[in-house]
Amino acid sequence: MRQQRAVGLSTIGLLISALLAASSAQQTPDSHLQSVLTQMDRTAANFHTTQATFVWTQYTKIVDETDIQKGTVYFRRSGNQVEMAADISEPAPPKYVLFTGSKVQVYQTKIDQVTEYNTGKDRAAFESFLVLGFGGSGQDMLKSFDVTYLGTEGLDGVDTAKLDLVPKSTKVRNTFNHIWLWIDPARGVSLRQQLFAPNGDYRLAAYSDIRLNEKIADGIFRLKTTGKTKFLSPNG
Known part of the structure; x- marks a missing residue:
């Protein structure tokens, strides 16, 4: 139950936020921030693929409980769209999250079940949230967020x-x-992300061994289901 909740919060929380995202007037960044945003713009312009090892930490305040997942995440640009695959190897048994076309799929191998979420007409909004810090441009980020430069911080030697x-968006x-x-x-890529919820929950994502624009096998972006896999679609 704890592991299922971690998958749900980390994946579906992002989905809900992205689908509700609204564009607004851009802010005028200061010089330090502008330098970072410019590099993110360059990275986005040349973005083809990204692969990284991750540690996802989900903290739930009401029960003072922390769930940790580890694995590898993959991004690639396919035409005008971005696809994402996450191989969650720890804790066992493995789980997989896939975002292609207009669907987010969560495959739980233990129960041999795929849960599908259709982003529909809000696909672009979801994608822009998904690639935050990984192939998303700085200027696009300013459309949806008020961004403040907090200074420098050493992290993994960087x-x-x-x-x-x-x-x-409220x-x-x-x-x-x-x-x-x-x-x-x-x-121009993110080494760490921390998302804070109003109720005190948070999601911390730490990335390492980041590889930019290396070839990723097509099979990574296909779920390896069985002939007996069940498919559920909560939102149609």
Whole structure:
């Protein structure tokens, strides 16, 4: 039950927030922030694929409980769209999350079940939230967030630029009232993300062994289901 809740909160929380996201007028960044955003723009312009090892930590305040998941996440641009696959190897048994087309699929191997969420007409909004710090441009980020430069912070031997993001949409703030990103200024990618919920919950994602624009096998973006796999679609 604890492991299922972690998958649900980390995946579906992002989905809900993204589908509610609204664009607004852009802010005028200061010089330090502008430098980081410019590098993110360059990375986004040349983005094809990203692969990284992750540690996802989900903290639930009401029960003072922490769930940790580890694995590998993959992103690739396919035409004008971005696909994502996450191989959650720990804790066992493995789980898989896949975002292709207009669907987010969560495959739980233990019960041999795939739960599908259709993003429909809100696909672009979900994608922009998904690639935050991983192939998303700085200028696009300013459309949905008020961004503040918090200075530099050492992380895994890198002097990262720490950014605070506050969603411009009130509805999004009801899910995540603010987000911290630790950006590698040389590569324009996120080494760490922390999403804070108003109720005191948070989701911390730490990334390492980040590989940019290396070939990723097509099979990574297909679920390896069985002939008996059950498929559920809660939102049609």
